[in-house]
Amino acid sequence: MPKVLVIDDDRDICFLMNKFLTKHGYETVESYSAKKALELLEEVKDIDIVLCDYRMEGMDGKTMLLKIKEKYPSMPVIIITGYNDLKTAVDVMKLGAYDYVTKPLFPEEILNTIQSALQQAGTAPAAPPTNGVHDDVKKEKKKTNGNNGDYIFGNSPVFQHLIDQISLVGPTDYSVIIYGESGSGKEAIAQEIHKKSKRAAFPFVAIDCGALSRELAGSELFGHEKGSFTGAINQKPGSFELANGGTIFLDEIANLSYDIQVSLLRVIQERKMRRVGGTKDIPLDVRIIIASNEKLWDAAQKGKFREDLFHRFNEFTIELPPLRQRKDDIMVFARHFLDKANEGLQKNVKGFSPEVEEIFRNYVWHGNLRELRNVVKRAALLTDGDFIEVRSLPFEISNYKKLLFEHNNEQYAEAAQVAPPVVVEEQRPLRRAPFENSLKEASIDLEYELILKALKETNFNKSKAAKLLNIDRKTLYNKIKLYQELNNR
Ligand SMILES: Nc1ncnc2c1ncn2[C@@H]1O[C@H](COP(=O)(O)OP(=O)(O)OP(=O)(O)O)[C@@H](O)[C@H]1O
Known part of the structure; x- marks a missing residue:
């Protein structure tokens, strides 16, 4: 159990x-x-x-x-x-x-x-839960490729370009740099490249360098021998060893500390490595695909990323646009995620109402595909009928236009209700600011929640909301403006 x-x-x-x-x-x-x-x-x-x-x-x-x-x-x-x-x-x-x-x-x-x-x-329960089973669900057996299930590639120009790049570089042994925002599908692309390579029968190992602590990064990547440091109770092979013959995907590579970057460079140059505390050289034949949110050349100029390492990796580059710039693909992904949600929930929701489609096409999707997937998953869960309706979307998404507060314009909220869909490119809806300082963070969060609650209660009438919050309208505007600025950093 x-x-x-x-x-x-x-x-x-x-x-x-x-x-x-x-x-x-x-x-x-x-x-x-x-x-x-x-x-x-x-x-x-x-x-x-x-x-x-x-x-x-x-x-x-x-x-x-x-x-x-x-x-x-x-x-x-x-x-x-x-x-x-x-x-x-x-x-x-x-x-x-x-x-x-x-x-x-x-x-x-x-x-x-x-x-x-x-x-x-690999530790799923022996008897999977059976709540809410719908008999009419056709359980299509789909191939999965590890991490988050199967991937789709549609017909839009962006997809076509990506497919062309994958087909071109896949069969080679080039290192690849994939740039893209978080959740935009970098790992999916890396997996597809691996599948197209002669290494496809060997492992694909994905490592999120952002999640590696400074102390343990070396042992995670290169393994360790028993007793090589406090806590090394057993011998452990590292990710490179596990990926031998196949491909290693190093996500958020710029987060690796400088000394690990040095070790990495050595491993790439010498095509062999040693476990932490080890004395034996282990020959390596691993293709490296890396991903980053930030341009590595810029990181190198700032001294955050080794320039020689950048040149080693810089053999082929793929840029993955954020979802908000792939408007033609949004519903293709949404339908795919709905299929997956139906499968997981054993439901049979058929699609999305036209209003939901309109919102999906115009919302900014900061969390990209990951956010879309989670929104669809939850909406499918909440939907009883055949189609996902606006009421099953999170408040922040169904009201995204009103939350933009563009130009702090009182009329904007009303205008947004009647205006044709706006094409939102880089605007961001009101949301929590990424503070490091936790006290400040907590108070900003709380303020945000209260403001949101007041806006909900007053149906976006900002004068009434300000009254509810016991502040004047100007203060409310200023706070909203501050959130917008913080969000745009
Ligand atoms: N082509 C695709 N078809 C279907 N689902 C996809 C596709 N690409 C990505 N996804 C899904 O989107 C989500 C995010 O993808 P992925 O993990 O590849 O993004 P990422 O850019 O590597 O994110 P991060 O940088 O935050 O790790 C995952 O659930 C993944 O399964």
């Missing part, structure tokens, strides 16, 4: 998750504090997966995730966030969370996410 550690300072949530998960064949261990949870992970040896609230007293979810990943790198961690914490969600994914679920929580969605995480880790 898989064991889930539920970490949430809201005891009701722990209680509900316990009841629900137990009913579906899981065992739960609960913790109301991050500190206790870390102790539990030590004491209870056989925890399979962690479900952790992002906002807890004493430690935020990001720190907690890093602490878990440092000690238990392969432990799947699912983070619970608010929808407006999308930036946080993207950050935790980069730090190695398996996935995130947004509040309000829907137990089926969590169950689904836990199941796929455990399936990927």
